[in-house]
Amino acid sequence: MQGIGLLLVTNALDKGIPWLLRDAIDALVGGRLGAVARTAALVATLAISMAVVRTMSRTRVFNVGRDVEYELRNDLLAHLHRLGPSFFQRVPTGETMSRAINDLTQVRVMVGFGVLNIVNSIFAYTIALGCMLAMSPELTLWAVLPFPLLVLVARLMGKAMFSRSQASQEALGALSSRVQESLAGVRLVRAFGVEAEQEQLFEVANQRALEKNMSLVVLRGVMWPLLVGVASLGTFLVLFHGTAMVRSGTLSVGGLVAFLAYVESLKWPTMGLGYIMAVLQRGRASFLRVCEILDAEPDIKESQHAENPAGEGELRVQDLSYAYGERSVLSGVTFTAPANRSLAILGRTGSGKSTLAGLLARVVPTPTGHVFLDGDDLTELRIRGLRDTVGFAQQEPFLFSDTIARNIGYALPETDSPVAIERIRAAARAASVLDEIEDLPEGFATVVGERGVQLSGGQKQRIALARALLPQPRVLIMDDPLSAVDAKTEARILDALEAASKGRTVILVTHRVAAASRCDSIVVLDQGRVVEQGDHATLVGGGGFYAQLAARQRLEEELGAL
């Protein structure tokens, strides 16, 4: 509001100058030189105060745009935090990022630039027209004569700009996917020796993008001179009739000069109208896209009467089925993981074991009435409390672009105190990664992740494992945490795990018989169904699916040893 008030003042000052100009010129014509000098001083005063007010008004108005952007960004992340996997599977990361980057910019431009221009134009028109009418209603009529045309041109141009810039964006998008395609297939293109043909394909898209872009650019090119031209038409009319009026004595020379100045000063706001249309349209479309994210329903919601989990840490699964859309992943899964014991869920790739792990930790929307922690339905527990009680290490270890210490100590409020450092080291030792971390030049202060040091898959997995071990949750669910680790390291970690899992419930999801065999009990999963349950000895003796897998993996080991 303050910004708008300041805009009003700015405009009043701005439009005061031609008024003074009239007085000065008339005084000059009349030979009242003292008055001229005084007016000149007044103009200077006005100019200087305008500098202050204009700076303030522009700052205020544009800052509002930034404030809106700031709030939207915070809201966006806060909302993303609440959303579940169904959203992230549907909307690719790139798409989310594009909305957070490009669309938020458009919204900000709409709020900042758009508002400034609309409000500014209204003020400029009102004040300038008022002054002009006060001087000469007749000449005002002549001056505004081309304005409807100007607005029309600006609007038409704005509309055409919008559609053409969209067409141009689309053509660029098509070009981009064409290039992406060629690059993705670069090996085959090379093998076939069809580079020339690929270039032809590229060239078609390239030329099309040129065409679309030229039609946009031509419009941009014609728009400017045309708007200037139409605006100058006003100047022409004022000059023509104004001088005639001066000759007949119905207008003072100063009045004419002031009129010319007013017409000139309205040029910009009027031309701005063309842009504003496009800005508003684009901003609205972008805002809708941002809202699509903000309105997405979280699929993991806390129940109203949620309570904190309390108990030993027994997990019971009762007739659990799950499907991604049409595709059934789990059907009728039933088993119990007793408290303070270890349980392995063994299955091949695609058996549904990762989904099951996610459901047990409720990072995937767990259906009500099928998974129970110490007798309480998982969906009736407070999410915060559930997260503290049930630790979850995902299969694809995601590390943040931060130090190793902070990655391992992710669950800690701070990682710099001696106690925290000791816990981090202990976790690293348990995950059998301590030595390797200390061998790095910067040790625990090494920055890893996308923007840091590249670690091997096995190292990443073990750091992620350390991160999961550190908070010592009552129930620890690990989704194939050792898939990228060699057999020897695996054995070492499993030893450490065994020690660390004393006094807690451990659920180890794995595809390796060697890992599963060390757990107290084993659930064998195949195509979403539990096919066998029992301990290692029983299952091997049973000669079923588990026994087959065991034999197969023994063979693999033999081959590796050849």
Added chain:
Amino acid sequence: MNDVARKPEADRPPPNPNTKGASRPQDAEAEPTLRDLGLLKRLLPYLRPHWVMLAASFALVPISSLATLLQPYLIKHTLDAVLVQHDEALWMRMVTFFGCAVFAEFVAGFAESYCMQLAGQRSMVDLRREVFRHAQRMRIRYYDNTPIGRVLTRVTNDVDALAELFSSGAVMAIADIITLVGIIVFMLVLDWRLSLITFLALPPLAFSVNWIRKRAREAFRAIRARISELNAYLSEQVQGILVVQAYGREAACAEEYRRINESYRVANYRSIRLDAQLYSVVESVSMCCVALVLFYASVRAGVIEGSARQAAYIGTVVAFYQYIQQFFVPIRDLSTKYTIIQSALAAAERVFSFLANEDVEPVDTEVAPNPALAAGTPAIDFDHVDFSYRGDDIVLHDVSFHVAPGEHVALVGATGAGKTTTVSLLLRLYENTAGAIRVAGRDIRSVPRRELRRSFAVVPQDVFLFAGTVAQNVAFSPNEVDDARVRGALTRVGALDLVERRPEGIHTRVEERGANFSAGERQLLAFARALYRDAPFMILDEATANIDSETEARLQVAVSELMRGRTAIVIAHRLSTIQKADRIIVFHRGQIVEQGTHQQLLELGQVYAHLHQLQFGDSNAAE
């Protein structure tokens, strides 16, 4: 590997606030400044073909400038005609001239921008083509450690940023200078004393504009750093959302993000304030100039003798008022243009350093005559071949084998045993580090790559389909598609009926990556493509994916059809394919460990026997 070593700005990670002490000096590196304008010199070769348009555009600059600059001058003379000469004819003439100047400004302005755009956009199309072509020529090893996204950015976004130079009219900054000079000349001609008074405002203006601009540049750089930090953080949050949620870190992360967001906002506030200051200072200085002119007029008018000359002075003052306004517009827009030029320079640096990366496949020139295959010469001959992707990491060691003309050989081995690499060497996608490879008796290093590759038909494991029609995909070409041959190829792999089932038959559109075809169909299309090629050698990398039994049966038939009458190397995953092969070569850890027929190798009871039991143990039990 220039491009990899010198990571360009956009790909470079922003400074991480959490890494105290972890110094990454390149982050502090300055963005290109106007001093790097030399980079733009490298654009010249692309502009040269369009010089006529460019010249026309530049030739029009003085005309449109003149038309603009004449307007205040004509206003003065119109006023003079009324106030001084009292001459109606002269007045009419001057008003008409003014109208003409307005019209000329429009026409010349449009023509000037049109010519500039045409030249600019066309040269950018050429540059884009050049970058694409270069990407196509880069050695395959470049793609082994460069994300496609980065190369894509060179072809698209970076060239776009350069094109912005033309479409935004930043190139026309030169024209602005001409206009400025023109204004000064006109002012001096009108009244040199008044001009000097006006120019009094210039030094303080130049000083404050420069002062603001320097700070604005710093602010701008801070914004750039903050926004990339902000985006990187968000992107990481989205990718690691499961971890954030599993550890209940939402609030802490939101707080951290808010902190970065806040510093981004503060940087923006700063930039907005500076921008507003620049705008306001320029506006106010121009108004102060008007005040100065008026003030000086009050002094000067007293000195001027005679009412006629005094009256004439009014016209001059009015013209000055207009000139002053025109004078400050380009100065006000300076910062915008500066920003555009700066990001174009950054893009130019990336594009040209990519083009300067010489790790390309050289163009083979010599065309040796294709000698007829002497009797007994193997069609394909690997002679003690070694290979490593980099340094000491040996992928293939002492690989020797040969394939007789018309023979079908199956390569078998665990993942990473070296089968695919062997085939890549054969096509010269990589160069073997030791030993020799001969095709039809000629060392492949003496055969032009294109000719060599054209003598092979390849079916890769991952089918590559591009957006186009089925026929274009089979022919692997956007033109000269021989429909009959396409149908023939599809018939032989038994896929014609599948394709004809669709309304548009072989002219059905294939979506990006063949999304509208099933895995089995895509595989068959790849087979058809190999047959269409009709090359003497066939390389087939069988897909491992499980396919329903009906399609599986089709594929088996198709594979035999594919290899009939050709020398073929198959990286085999299907038992049926392996059993049908004339000979099986077993790879184990980059070496050939066994060779022979299925039966012989099974009896040997070593690697192949193990592999066989591993892969087909279950189906064996069923047989």
